[in-house]
Amino acid sequence: MSLFGYLRSTILSKVVMAITGAVLVLYVIVHTAGNMLIFIGKDSLNSYSAFLHSLGPILWIIRAVLILSAILHIITSIKLKFENLAAKPSKYAVKNYLKAKLSSRTMIWTGIMILSFVVYHLLHFTFRTTNPQHYYPEFYQPHNAVSSIIIERFDVYRMVVLGFQNPLISIVYIVGVILVGFHLDHAIQSMFQTLGYNQKHYFPTIQKCSTTLAIIIVLCLVSIPISVLLGFIGGEI
Numbered sequence: 001m002s003l004f005g006y007l008r009s010t011i012l013s014k015v016v017m018a019i020t021g022a023v024l025v026l027y028v029i030v031h032t033a034g035n036m037l038i039f040i041g042k043d044s045l046n047s048y049s050a051f052l053h054s055l056g057p058i059l060w061i062i063r064a065v066l067i068l069s070a071i072l073h074i075i076t077s078i079k080l081k082f083e084n085l086a087a088k089p090s091k092y093a094v095k096n097y098l099k100a101k102l103s104s105r106t107m108i109w110t111g112i113m114i115l116s117f118v119v120y121h122l123l124h125f126t127f128r129t130t131n132p133q134h135y136y137p138e139f140y141q142p143h144n145a146v147s148s149i150i151i152e153r154f155d156v157y158r159m160v161v162l163g164f165q166n167p168l169i170s171i172v173y174i175v176g177v178i179l180v181g182f183h184l185d186h187a188i189q190s191m192f193q194t195l196g197y198n199q200k201h202y203f204p205t206i207q208k209c210s211t212t213l214a215i216i217i218v219l220c221l222v223s224i225p226i227s228v229l230l231g232f233i234g235g236e237i
């Protein structure tokens with residue numbers, strides 16, 4: 001199908017939203033699980049980060065899929081928003097059934113704010129341009145090393161702790177993560193609707209599961225800046 005064909009097809013656009021959304025949701029789940037290693041300790045988080053960086057070309061393939069998904073997701077959401085504004089009537093066939101929760105009515109706005117948050121987050125932790133003074137190498141001796149070999153690796157634990165010790169930075173992350181939660185809640189439900197799982201008898205279960213998943217992700221992620229601010233983590237820097 002040509003680009004114009006894609007732009008004209010609402011059904012295809014919704015499928016693109018669902019697939020790219022699923023890729024992004026999956027990334028957030030894996031990223032949240034990886035970030036939880038900070039509670040195990042400095043070595044766990046830094047080893048995990050070193051492992052990801054050691055993936056080399058595989059990491060770049062994952063990044064390419066993520067970037068492509070994010071771009072397609074954003075372009076398609078803008079296109080659907082304009083279509084909805086032009087057509088006004090219901091966005092979904094089962095709109096009467098789906099309670100128009102706050103999260104569902106604010107998708108485009110939470111999406112724009114999440115994009116701003118992710119751009120800041122990448123400048124902060126990935127490109128390390130907003131707070132370069134928080135970026136340190138770690139000289140690390142593997143536990144199982146036979147000789148006194150010393151490896152230089154990126155001290156992601158120290159960077160995260162030093163970042164979140166600044167209350168303003170922590171607040172930006174807490175707000176950003178809550179917005180991600182709101183967005184995720186409705187996004188997962190929309191995804192299942194697009195795939196045709198919108199029947200009355202099991203859609204409430206899908207709603208409950210998506211809300212529970214969104215709450216778990218938010219609680220896990222906000223617990224990091226909160227724990228740093230309260231001094232529960234950070235003793236190892």
Ligand code: HEM
Pocket residue numbers: 028031035049050052063114118121122125126156160173176177180221222224225
């Ligand atoms: C408290 C919340 C979060 C923390 C502590 C956190 C931590 C980090 C850290 C430390 C990195 C750099 C990893 C490295 O270079 O080794 C990173 C990268 C990244 N984070 Fe987060 N993150 C959080 C929330 C989020 C959220 C909510 C999203 C998405 C909506 C997100 C998306 C990303 C992306 C796309 C990258 C770049 C990955 C790459 O380099 O390929 N993060 N995050």
